[in-house]
Amino acid sequence: MGAAGEFLGFLNLTWQATVMLVISGVLIWLGIAKKVEPVLLVPIGFGCLLSNIPLGGAAEEGGFLAVLSEAGIHTEIFPLLIFIGIGAMIDFEPFLQRPYTILLGAAAQFGIFGTFFLAYLLGDGWLHLLDFSLQDAASIGIIGSADGPTSIYVATTLQSKYAAAIVVAAYSYMAMVPIIQPPIIKAMCSKEERALKMPSAAGKISQRTKILFPIITVLVVGLLAPKATPLIGCLMFGNLLRECGVVERLSLAAQNELANIVTILLGITVGGMMSGTEFLRPETILVFILGIIAFSLDTVAGVLLGKLMCVLSGKKVNPMIGACGISAFPMSSRVVQKLGLEANPYNHLLMQAAGANTAGQVASVVAGGVMLMLVPMFV
Amino acid sequence: MPARPNALTAITTVLYHHTNSVRQERSRMLNALWIVLLGMAIIFAVLGILLAVMILIGKLAGPRGKEEKENK
Numbered sequence: 001m002g003a004a005g006e007f008l009g010f011l012n013l014t015w016q017a018t019v020m021l022v023i024s025g026v027l028i029w030l031g032i033a034k035k036v037e038p039v040l041l042v043p044i045g046f047g048c049l050l051s052n053i054p055l056g057g058a059a060e061e062g063g064f065l066a067v068l069s070e071a072g073i074h075t076e077i078f079p080l081l082i083f084i085g086i087g088a089m090i091d092f093e094p095f096l097q098r099p100y101t102i103l104l105g106a107a108a109q110f111g112i113f114g115t116f117f118l119a120y121l122l123g124d125g126w127l128h129l130l131d132f133s134l135q136d137a138a139s140i141g142i143i144g145s146a147d148g149p150t151s152i153y154v155a156t157t158l159q160s161k162y163a164a165a166i167v168v169a170a171y172s173y174m175a176m177v178p179i180i181q182p183p184i185i186k187a188m189c190s191k192e193e194r195a196l197k198m199p200s201a202a203g204k205i206s207q208r209t210k211i212l213f214p215i216i217t218v219l220v221v222g223l224l225a226p227k228a229t230p231l232i233g234c235l236m237f238g239n240l241l242r243e244c245g246v247v248e249r250l251s252l253a254a255q256n257e258l259a260n261i262v263t264i265l266l267g268i269t270v271g272g273m274m275s276g277t278e279f280l281r282p283e284t285i286l287v288f289i290l291g292i293i294a295f296s297l298d299t300v301a302g303v304l305l306g307k308l309m310c311v312l313s314g315k316k317v318n319p320m321i322g323a324c325g326i327s328a329f330p331m332s333s334r335v336v337q338k339l340g341l342e343a344n345p346y347n348h349l350l351m352q353a354a355g356a357n358t359a360g361q362v363a364s365v366v367a368g369g370v371m372l373m374l375v376p377m378f379v
Numbered sequence: 380m381p382a383r384p385n386a387l388t389a390i391t392t393v394l395y396h397h398t399n400s401v402r403q404e405r406s407r408m409l410n411a412l413w414i415v416l417l418g419m420a421i422i423f424a425v426l427g428i429l430l431a432v433m434i435l436i437g438k439l440a441g442p443r444g445k446e447e448k449e450n451k
Contacts, residue, residue, distance in 0.1 A: 096437070137411070205437075
């Protein structure tokens, strides 16, 4: 190659970089042409493009993507700031009208732990087929939280080698919830069960309850599972800004400016972590397969508890809303609403499903904190 | 012909390492199982307590008087 090889990027293209450039193109295409999570996939795809240009240096030490990664991902600042925005966007009223749905959220976290067990079994735990340590397995399991910021927070805190793949899997499967969940729900619930109507909520939730909810949640979760405090704290801080009614400017800033700016930075930084040599490994493919298993197990566990609630309540709970216990909000609620309407054209389950879905948001954060608490105890 | 002492030592060492590694693997998977069981138990406990507190708060700080009439 000679001297030209030192400054011409295409002379330094490896097969890994080429494959990653194609993947970045697919991500950008999915975002723009197919409108699959464009807010995330476009910046992630572009970050991936930048980081795989040979000699570009964007993701190498001192490069701007590496600096962003150091400042925002390794310090866990980006996911936490995103949570303030998410908290300010979420209306917890449907959940507060049916607080029992939090148990569906709890059950739907089984996907995290089931997948963790499976990943560890395939890795260092027993079979040694893949290079999955206990921390890696826990980080892979957390894809089942169906929550991008929680996945980033846990994977980076546990210093998993697969953080980039885990984050991409978590975000892309959230967009694929309408494909993953319906066949599982249909296989588990008969048409009669899917057609089951649920009574509407008793009444409005008072302003006092809405203000007390974020404060009480931080106290209860923080005191019982302290490792979840940063995540639940930021989520509930954002929600307090929304509900207290006296800081509308801050609430709007959290929902718009803060969330948008951090999403841009987070997306491009995560894309920057997808360098060919790190990303193209058999383990990465397994991370994606385990991600689907995590989402499926979440759905199965949620629907099973939904069925139990259906029996115990004398058929007042549609078991399908158990599938909304995952925190993929609002995709999961829409899936259940659609399936409900297919089975019975007068069966509107959107609000009930949204209750379980927002409960799942809280539950997934608690699950992330619990994972961070338990894993170091057993390392 | 009786086995030579150094051959016996080698066999014993291999057997010891094999048994030890099996034992270690079993203990690793047992730890993973504990994480699964404890994890789910803690999640249900934390969220169960949160549910109880929220039901209580809903009763104590629920809509009163004018707000309740508006709801009706």
